[in-house]
Amino acid sequence: MKNQKIREIKEFGDFQTPSDLALQITGLIQNRGINPSTIIEPTCGTGSFIFSALETFPNAEIIGMDINRDYIEIIKKKLDQSEINIKVDVKQADFFQINWKKQIDSLQKPILIIGNPPWITSAEMTVLNGQNLPIKTNIHKFSGLDAKTGKSNFDIAEWIIINLLESFNGYDGILAMLCKNSVARKVLTYCNNNKLMVSGASMYSIDAKKYFQAAVDACLFTCDLKPDSYNYSCRIYKTLESKNPIQVIGFANGELIANVSIYQKWKHLQGQSQYTWRSGIKHDCSKVMELAKKEGFLFNGFNEQVLIEEEYLYPMYKSSDIANNRLDDIRRWMIVPQKYIGEETSVIKDKSPLTWDYLNKHSKRLDSRASSIYKNRPRFSIFGVGKYSFSLWKIAVSGLYKQVIFRLIRPYKDKPVVLDDTCYLIPANSFEEAVLLYTLLNHPVVKEFYTSFIHWDAKRPIQKRILQYLDFKKACDEIGHKMILNLAFENFPLANFEKMEETLSHFS
Ligand SMILES: C[S@@+](CC[C@H](N)C(=O)[O-])C[C@H]1O[C@@H](n2cnc3c(N)ncnc32)[C@H](O)[C@@H]1O
Known part of the structure; x- marks a missing residue:
């Protein structure tokens, strides 16, 4: 296929739904007792x-539109051939130019909004230099650092579905659309935050690889629309055929809970965390800043041997080391040019001239790091750095892996081990404090508490916000101080028992 054609397919999210899947979906809607008067496929x-829809709901009026004129011609031709064009109105239109609110009053209710809007993000669209975007883009009203670090990136499907739900707010009907699971959750969150009139939702998993050759978790997302209803709980079904949900997700304190029944069991442990979770170090230039040791020599990501002073060099673990418990040895080192955010870096020149020369040699790459967080900062700046990064003892977890396992990080040859920015950590003041935190956090009660918040198919399932929800005092009281001490001592007999007792007493 020519490059231009591939680019267009991506820009317009042009992956047509197989007719058997579409028929299964309209059948599912019918089986739920829904009988729409108007059907809209935007x-x-x-x-x-x-x-x-014509097959499943022969009495409904159907409105369809697409930006691609050729597709509309194909449908019209097919309709002409089948002689069933009486109630079908299809036309070429750009979704972003339509004022849906204006048209609603004239439509017969209940309404079924059905379809499969383009699965492409605004960031991917920018890379493609594509124009298929709405004018107003910051739908979740992110500002400052969140917008700069990409939280303002959104899916076109997300924008389309939210726009439809807002336009049809207060009317009777159902929205049923194929989308990524992450999109469905963002839409639900929007509905909850903006109190749109919804009387429940569902997500039925589909095999996106089979139907769309897409390696992504996707679903049929349905949203029941009912005047004066504000129910945002969402039933999760394993397949389109499933009769019973495997779990229910819903909101508590503004957070979309991944498993409402588990959350109900442990919600009393939620509160003010006595510890602050921190991110690992962010530098956005691993080929320069991360070095691997081979036969006693350090090499960067370009396979160049690197000879620099020890001063700014720290042993490090990556997310995969934390997740796979590869903590027995140090495989990588990180150049950490700052002790805190914004620290002046020009001092490196005198303190460690080889390191300064090395950073300058690669300054082109470092100076051109895309994220705007590096703009107007000292040269070679990093983020996610502070006193906590240099704590000798830490408790760490990877944000990327599908497991809640906390690791105890020890110093390496008296130097603190630093972590990459996909990890989260709590600094501990002593080995004994680290042992206690490790024991508490890995206890099944705490793991279950955290699990209730985690959407495992998310890009980064474990997030700092979620980790921060645990009230350590309440968790200690739930498990019992004696139990924690015994477990800690059993696993770490070298820890000082009195010191642990002392530290734990501050928890109550
Ligand atoms: C994933 S395909 C799905 C097509 C159809 N809904 C189906 O399920 O088979 C997305 C469709 O959105 C159309 N599209 C993309 N951008 C659009 C826009 N701004 N306005 C209207 N249609 C658009 C594309 O032409 C493409 O046909």
């Missing part, structure tokens, strides 16, 4: 959902 493509 990005109808070649019409899989239009034709499945």
Whole structure:
């Protein structure tokens, strides 16, 4: 396929739904007792959902549109051939130019909004230099650092679904759309935050690899629309055929809980955390800043041998080391040019001239790091650095892996081990404090508490915000101080028992 065609397919999210899948979906909606008077397919493509809707709901009026004129012609031709064009109105239109609110009053209710909007993010669109975007983009109203670090990136499907739900707010009907699971959760969060009228939702997992050759967790997302209803709980089904949900997700204190029943069991442990979780170090230039040791020599990501002073060099673990418990040996070192955010770096020149020369040699890469957080900062700046980064003892967890396992990080040859920015950590003041934190956090009660918040198919399932929810005092009281001490001593007999007792007493 020509590059231009591939680019267009990506820009317009042009992956047509197979007709058997579309038919299964309209059948599912019918089986839920829904009988729509009007059906809207806002990005109808070649019409899989239009034709499945015609078959399943022969009495409904159907409205379809797509930006691609050729697709509309294909549908019209097909309709002409089948002689069933009486109630089907299809036209070429750009979703972003339509004022949906204006058209609603004239439509017969209940309404079924169905389809499969483009699965592409605004950031991917920018890379493609694509124009298929709404004018107003910051839908979740992110500002400052969140916007700069990419939280303002959104899916086109997310924007389309939110726009539809806002336009149809207060009307009777159902929205049923294929989308990524992450999109469905963001839409639900938007509904909850903006109190849209919704009387429940569902996510039915689909095999995106099989139907769309997409390596992503996706679903049929349904949202029941009902005037004066504000129920944002969402049933999760394993497949389109499943009769019973495997779990229910829903909101508590503004957070989308991943498992409401487990959360109910442990929600009394939620509160003010006595510890502050921190991120590992962010430098966005691993080829320069991370060095691997081979036969006693350090090499950077370009396989160049690097000879620099010890001063700014720290042993490090990556997320994979933390997740796979590869803590017995140090495989990598990180150049850490600052002790705190914004620290002047020009002092490196006198303190460690070889390190300064090395950083300057690679200054082109370091100076051109894309993220705007590095702009107007001292040269070679890093983020996620502070006193905590240099604590000798730490408790760490990887944010990327599908497991809640906390590791105890020890110093390496009297130097603190630093972590990459996909890890989270708590600094501990002593070995004994680290042992206690390790024991408490790895206790099944705490793991279950955290699990209730974690959406495992998210890009970064474990997040700092979630870690911060645990009230350590309440967790200690739940498990019992004696139990924690015994478990800690059993696993770490070298720890000083009295010191642990002392430290733990501060928890109550
Ligand atoms: C994932 S395909 C799905 C097509 C169809 N809904 C289906 O399920 O088979 C996305 C469709 O959105 C259309 N599209 C992309 N951007 C659009 C826009 N701004 N307005 C209307 N349609 C658009 C594309 O042409 C494409 O047909």
